[in-house]
Amino acid sequence: MAESALSRILSEDRQSVLQDWLEDLRKSGVRRDDLMRSAELDSQAGELLTLLTPPLASGNVDSSSEGFAEARKLLAGVSRSRALQGFSPRETALFVFALKRPLFERLKNRITDDAPRLAAEMWNATLLIDSLGLFTIESFMKSREEVIHRQQQELLELSTPVVKLWEGILALPMIGTLDSHRTQVVMEALLQRIVETGSQIAILDITGVPTVDTLVAQHLMKTVAAARLMGAECIISGIRPQIAQTIVHLGVDLKDVATKATLADAFIEALRRSGRSVDEVR
Numbered sequence: 001m002a003e004s005a006l007s008r009i010l011s012e013d014r015q016s017v018l019q020d021w022l023e024d025l026r027k028s029g030v031r032r033d034d035l036m037r038s039a040e041l042d043s044q045a046g047e048l049l050t051l052l053t054p055p056l057a058s059g060n061v062d063s064s065s066e067g068f069a070e071a072r073k074l075l076a077g078v079s080r081s082r083a084l085q086g087f088s089p090r091e092t093a094l095f096v097f098a099l100k101r102p103l104f105e106r107l108k109n110r111i112t113d114d115a116p117r118l119a120a121e122m123w124n125a126t127l128l129i130d131s132l133g134l135f136t137i138e139s140f141m142k143s144r145e146e147v148i149h150r151q152q153q154e155l156l157e158l159s160t161p162v163v164k165l166w167e168g169i170l171a172l173p174m175i176g177t178l179d180s181h182r183t184q185v186v187m188e189a190l191l192q193r194i195v196e197t198g199s200q201i202a203i204l205d206i207t208g209v210p211t212v213d214t215l216v217a218q219h220l221m222k223t224v225a226a227a228r229l230m231g232a233e234c235i236i237s238g239i240r241p242q243i244a245q246t247i248v249h250l251g252v253d254l255k256d257v258a259t260k261a262t263l264a265d266a267f268i269e270a271l272r273r274s275g276r277s278v279d280e281v282r
Contacts, residue, residue, distance in 0.1 A: 005121050006061075006107075006124070007057040009107070009110070010052060010056065013106055017099075020102035021045055021099050021102050024102070025095065051068075052068075054067070061124045061127060063132050071132070072132075072135060079092060083140055084143070084147065087140075107121050162189050162192075165203070166270070168274050169202075170194065172204050173207070174186065176208065176209070176210075177210065178216045178219050179219075194227060195230065200233065201235065202233070202234050203234070203263065203266045204223065204234055204235070205237045206236065206239070206243070207240075207262075212243045212246050212247060214252070217250060224257055236266075237260045237265065238261075238263065239261055
């Protein structure tokens with residue numbers, strides 16, 4: 001049977017298969033010595049061959065079965081490490097697909113007088129390697145998406161700093177587009193700082209927000225309402241002429257919220273509300 005032939009190849013010719021596999025990886029240009037040590041690649045390849053042998057010995061070529069669970073676990077780890085190390089999807093996929101030639105060569109050398117059997121065995125080997133390669137790519141893309149998502153979260157946090165301007169006065173300069181997810185991050189950051197500082201006034205500066213539509217206005221009002229529940233009043237600054245026209249056109253009701261053209265104007269208003277004033281020194 002094809003599975004038995006593959007099993008024998010991996011057990012009897014393991015070292016030569018491993019050497020040819022690693023050599024093919026080197027020739028293909030995907031063996032990145034600048035991103036990982038060669039010893040690490042050798043170890044991963046050798047371990048995969050070891051994990052493939054038992055299920056193949058039992059005639060199993062279904063990579064999604066329990067027999068290949070450990071092999072899938074290894075490939076998932078390899079994919080994650082490749083994503084973190086900066087490998088491309090192609091380089092990650094070829095780690096598995098490069099195993100085809102060494103296996104095919106040995107299948108042809110072992111079966112020389114039975115073409116149908118050789119075809120069947122090569123087909124089974126192809127199905128196994130292809131399915132493991134696809135699993136590797138899927139795991140790689142999932143890991144890459146997790147990395148991108150985490151980086152986006154970090155950028156969101158960095159792009160929404162809550163600054164203490166004065167005792168009892170906070171400022172939250174917002175840059176970029178406001179969507180539901182980012183509004184949640186903004187709201188959580190602002191409310192946390194209100195609790196930490198005991199501030200009574202928060203300035204929401206939207207100078208860096210490119211456009212204000214109904215959805216953005218709703219997000220702003222939710223943030224204002226949440227701050228009020230925490231005992232702080234909000235002042236919205238950065239109301240440019242075009243934004244003012246848009247808000248009027250949309251019919252957004254901001255009559256209960258103080259608005260100012262600039263952050264400086266909003267700061268002066270916040271000082272006034274807190275019983276302070278700004279005097280010009282000459």
